[in-house]
Amino acid sequence: MSRRIRVIVQYDGTNYVGWQVQENGISVQQRLNEAVLAVTGEQIQLHGSGRTDSGVHANAQVAHFDTYARMPADKFAIALNMRLPRDIRVLYSEEAPEDFHARFSAKNKTYRYTVQTGLHADVFSRTTALHIHTPLDFMRMQRAAQYALGEHDFKAFMSAGCTIENTIRTVTRSEWTQNGKYLYYEVSANGFLYNMVRILAGTLLEIGGGKLPEDAISRALASGLRADAGGTAPPLGLTLLRVQYEDFDTEEVLNR
Amino acid sequence: MSRRIRVIVQYDGTNYVGWQVQENGISVQQRLNEAVLAVTGEQIQLHGSGRTDSGVHANAQVAHFDTYARMPADKFAIALNMRLPRDIRVLYSEEAPEDFHARFSAKNKTYRYTVQTGLHADVFSRTTALHIHTPLDFMRMQRAAQYALGEHDFKAFMSAGCTIENTIRTVTRSEWTQNGKYLYYEVSANGFLYNMVRILAGTLLEIGGGKLPEDAISRALASGLRADAGGTAPPLGLTLLRVQYEDFDTEEVLNR
Numbered sequence A, B: 001m002s003r004r005i006r007v008i009v010q011y012d013g014t015n016y017v018g019w020q021v022q023e024n025g026i027s028v029q030q031r032l033n034e035a036v037l038a039v040t041g042e043q044i045q046l047h048g049s050g051r052t053d054s055g056v057h058a059n060a061q062v063a064h065f066d067t068y069a070r071m072p073a074d075k076f077a078i079a080l081n082m083r084l085p086r087d088i089r090v091l092y093s094e095e096a097p098e099d100f101h102a103r104f105s106a107k108n109k110t111y112r113y114t115v116q117t118g119l120h121a122d123v124f125s126r127t128t129a130l131h132i133h134t135p136l137d138f139m140r141m142q143r144a145a146q147y148a149l150g151e152h153d154f155k156a157f158m159s160a161g162c163t164i165e166n167t168i169r170t171v172t173r174s175e176w177t178q179n180g181k182y183l184y185y186e187v188s189a190n191g192f193l194y195n196m197v198r199i200l201a202g203t204l205l206e207i208g209g210g211k212l213p214e215d216a217i218s219r220a221l222a223s224g225l226r227a228d229a230g231g232t233a234p235p236l237g238l239t240l241l242r243v244q245y246e247d248f249d250t251e252e253v254l255n256r
Helices: A028-040 A073-081 A138-148 A196-208 A216-223 A250-254 B028-040 B073-081 B138-148 B196-208 B216-223 B250-254
Strands: A003-011 A057-067 A088-096 A108-116 A150-153 A168-179 A182-189 A238-244 B003-011 B057-067 B088-096 B108-116 B150-153 B168-179 B182-189 B238-245
Touching: A003 A028, A003 A073, A003 A250, A028 A057, A028 A073, A028 A088, A057 A250, A073 A088, A088 A250, A108 A196, A138 A168, A138 A182, A138 A196, A138 A216, A168 A196, A182 A196, A196 A216, A196 A238, A238 A250, B003 B028, B003 B073, B003 B250, B028 B057, B028 B073, B028 B088, B057 B250, B073 B088, B088 B250, B108 B196, B138 B168, B138 B182, B138 B196, B138 B216, B168 B196, B182 B196, B196 B216, B196 B238, B238 B250
Parallel strands: A057 A238, B057 B238
Antiparallel strands: A003 A057, A003 A088, A108 A182, A108 A238, A150 A168, A168 A182, B003 B057, B003 B088, B108 B182, B108 B238, B150 B168, B168 B182
């Protein structure tokens, strides 16, 4: 009998082509596949909660795979970490119900976009925060972010080339917080369209810089036109923070 | 007339052989010399507040150099950053009194040693924190750190091969703080011997792990024997946090 194992994976996306296996470089998924092969001898099919682009990070990505290996489920984390590069860590592993699916069972995801203000880019956040030295109106960005809350057709906040049919999503959190020179945009939803968080962040930063009106998100939601939203913020500031399932919440597990 | 310029430099020491120019690799000082040469056309002599070893970081290193360039002193930061790699930033530049010396005028320095606890190493602090997964008695380390306070002969906390004569230093702060899974040891003194902070941190971590008695620092200070102190903690956890002068305090300048 095979068992289904689910893992929480943390990675620094700087040196990867993204989550998904691709021909043009090394992906996080490929490194995990190789680690599972080294540990179990099996070529597994790894399913993540969703893709992340090149340069995007994860504090808590969820993935699952099926294995015949007899290792106790909680030992996979340590065993895989011994085979993984230091910019990918498996923070947790356990046996999942056989009908659990990292992607299709996900109920809610949270992303964070990090901006560093100030005249000079901090060396310690150079790969995890977007540095903006021009003035940003923080209160304006806070107010503007609220227009994303609720159930909307987010097709204006999707990169061209994506052919998904249902572009309606429900955003349950959309807010900015501040800690010194760092600004954090956190957004939770039952799902995200391709580049949706980066377009939301890009739009909010243009609102904060005075290049777009405060209700720009509302206008773009109404028109459904990509051109009414702002630019796509660069990947380095984006981190997948949390994935929630009916029976599994990465934040709750990691704070145990 | 030449002017003396002082700068506050931040760097991620991971990819450098240390602050000081060396034959076996690239140093932070060399990159700064090259940047000044590119900006001013001058081969300058750069003086830092002190050396840092390979892998050691700085949040606020201070350095000075003399130049005939007519650029406004505060513009050096921006001009140098355009020529520096992204893991070195000049956060501030100004004209200094002609008798200012980054090393000899320094009154006080503060270092921080960062430890990350928990079963797995966090990818985002893999080059700036020492990961320790075995249990540490935090309260014991806090109490033990206080033995370093005051004026002492710290020769037991100096790496062999150092031939300095006066090994008496005054420690004005020596304490641990905690933020989630991160433990920070911060130590301030009027000067530090070679590897002194890393040996203090290494000793305190052995005390926290139960390998040395709680008063181990006191005993080593009394005996003056290197063997009575603990091991030298690895460089990656160490950051030069602050340098203070009679007329210049990096923390005050950066918080303006």
